[in-house]
Amino acid sequence: MNYRSLRIALLGAGSVGAQVARLLLEQGDELAARSGARLELVGIGVRDVEAKRDVELPRELLTDDLATLVAGADVVVELLGGIEPARSLLLDAIAAGADVVTANKALVAAHGPELFEAAEAVGAQVAYEAAVGGAIPIIRPLEQSLAGDRVLRVMGIVNGTTNFILDRMHTQGATLEEALRVATDLGYAEADPTADVEGFDAASKATILASLAFHTVVPADRVHREGITGVSAEMVAQAERTGRVLKLVAICERLGGPAGDRVSARVHPVSLPATHPLAAVHEAKNAIFVTAEAAGDLMFYGAGAGGPETASAVLGDLVSIARRHVLGGPGSPPSSHANLAVAEFGDVLARHELALTVADRPGVLAAVAGLFAEHGVSVESVRQDARDDEAALVLGTHTASEARIAAVLAALDAHDDVERIDSVIRLID
Ligand SMILES: NC(=O)c1ccc[n+]([C@@H]2O[C@H](COP(=O)([O-])OP(=O)(O)OC[C@H]3O[C@@H](n4cnc5c(N)ncnc54)[C@H](O)[C@@H]3O)[C@@H](O)[C@H]2O)c1
Ligand SMILES: N[C@@H](CCO)C(=O)O
Numbered sequence: 286m287n288y289r290s291l292r293i294a295l296l297g298a299g300s301v302g303a304q305v306a307r308l309l310l311e312q313g314d315e316l317a318a319r320s321g322a323r324l325e326l327v328g329i330g331v332r333d334v335e336a337k338r339d340v341e342l343p344r345e346l347l348t349d350d351l352a353t354l355v356a357g358a359d360v361v362v363e364l365l366g367g368i369e370p371a372r373s374l375l376l377d378a379i380a381a382g383a384d385v386v387t388a389n390k391a392l393v394a395a396h397g398p399e400l401f402e403a404a405e406a407v408g409a410q411v412a413y414e415a416a417v418g419g420a421i422p423i424i425r426p427l428e429q430s431l432a433g434d435r436v437l438r439v440m441g442i443v444n445g446t447t448n449f450i451l452d453r454m455h456t457q458g459a460t461l462e463e464a465l466r467v468a469t470d471l472g473y474a475e476a477d478p479t480a481d482v483e484g485f486d487a488a489s490k491a492t493i494l495a496s497l498a499f500h501t502v503v504p505a506d507r508v509h510r511e512g513i514t515g516v517s518a519e520m521v522a523q524a525e526r527t528g529r530v531l532k533l534v535a536i537c538e539r540l541g542g543p544a545g546d547r548v549s550a551r552v553h554p555v556s557l558p559a560t561h562p563l564a565a566v567h568e569a570k571n572a573i574f575v576t577a578e579a580a581g582d583l584m585f586y587g588a589g590a591g592g593p594e595t596a597s598a599v600l601g602d603l604v605s606i607a608r609r610h611v612l613g614g615p616g617s618p619p620s621s622h623a624n625l626a627v628a629e630f631g632d633v634l635a636r637h638e639l640a641l642t643v644a645d646r647p648g649v650l651a652a653v654a655g656l657f658a659e660h661g662v663s664v665e666s667v668r669q670d671a672r673d674d675e676a677a678l679v680l681g682t683h684t685a686s687e688a689r690i691a692a693v694l695a696a697l698d699a700h701d702d703v704e705r706i707d708s709v710i711r712l713i714d
């Protein structure tokens with residue numbers, strides 16, 4: 286069959302890029318039949334054309350002149366990572382009328398509106414299914430399938446590397462460093478794994494999810510972010526003693542308020558009951574719950590990271606772009622018509638569990654409980670273990686605002702009988 290041809294320029298031949306190249310070359314006929322256009326890989330932009338690679342790629346396709354490669358393409362697939370030169374290359378591609386596909390959540394989170402506006406101006410498409418949840422279809426469901434519903438909440442595990450690390454800390458007693466090394470070898474971690482362990486990657490994904498779910502631009506710097514570097518072996522053991530599991534989650538929700546709805550997006554570790562569905566998400570898998578007004582609860586689960594897995598989402602975007610080329614019609618930049626206010630983190634409500642080491646003297650428990658009462662935080666449970674002249678206290682709170690909890694923590698920190706705050710973790714039922 287004679288298909289029209291689309292010139293595909295691929296930027297980057299790392300974990301994901303090499304797999305995209307392999308699939309385009311191996312499955313050309315099938316992809317053409319599915320999309321109605323031949324996806325012709327015209328070049329692969331790399332740093333060093335002579336470098337040794339795990340996946341063998343045709344030498345004649347490799348080039349280190351990314352700008353020239355972009356200039357001659359109908360579709361540019363960006364799998365370099367980082368902000369520059371990815372941003373400029375994609376803006377150049379769009380300005381020249383090309384559609385673009387990217388897996389780069391850091392870029393979409395920081396410069397999405399700029400890319401979408403540029404694309405809208407020329408009727409081009411920006412597709413980024415791989416940027417959140419790797420292989421899991423989540424961007425298109427939020428953008429299209431749920432376009433007729435009102436999303437209330439999106440919560441999930443969106444970083445494979447940190448899930449892999451926490452899972453190994455629980456199941457194998459591994460340290461963060463050991464587990465990170467394995468995750469990096471498996472191609473899950475970012476080029477700079479600080480992006481994973483400090484929660485930046487999950488925060489970028491939370492920005493994207495919240496923006497799509499609530500039709501609102503949620504700036505990346507308004508996402509509260511805590512990574513997993515503060516999660517100790519003792520916190521893991523403590524969670525296990527009470528039948529719980531620690532996970533890093535992203536939570537995006539619609540909050541009410543006197544001046545109308547607001548949105549909140551945040552990333553932090555939580556403690557979940559071992560029976561919670563997210564507790565069963567192991568290794569580098571991701572899972573995202575979406576709660577919408579009419580649809581109720583939906584759950585999306587699958588491979589959140591990995592070269593071939595992520596390449597699947599990139600190829601899906603390519604096929605959908607090719608179909609539009611065949612059928613015609615405008616691109617569809619995400620909507621930001623609702624433009625809701627972003628809530629202050631202090632207004633967010635959560636239950637907390639605090640582990641403290643206090644002096645083992647009469648009246649200390651009452652004094653500590655008094656600090657919670659003073660700041661309007663109600664204590665739900667208290668456990669105490671004596672150790673020599675110290676006592677270990679674990680206090681669970683009822684739901685309270687983050688601002689009140691922060692005030693309690695400051696007061697505990699300043700109190701003479703509190704030796705130290707060993708850990709603070711938010712609880713999910
Ligand atoms: N690995 C995953 O599981 C995964 C999953 C989802 C999304 N992503 C995203 O996909 C993108 C690529 O990730 P990856 O894991 O393949 O990364 P990677 O580090 O394995 O590959 C990136 C490649 O791009 C090359 N590169 C970077 N800057 C370049 C430049 N200026 N010129 C030429 N080459 C350049 C690097 O040399 C490297 O080979 C990132 O945005 C990442 O966040 C990765
Ligand atoms: N480093 C990311 C890749 C997938 O986006 C992760 O571990 O989830």
Ligand code: NA
Nearest residue numbers: 414417419421
């Ligand atoms: Na995805």
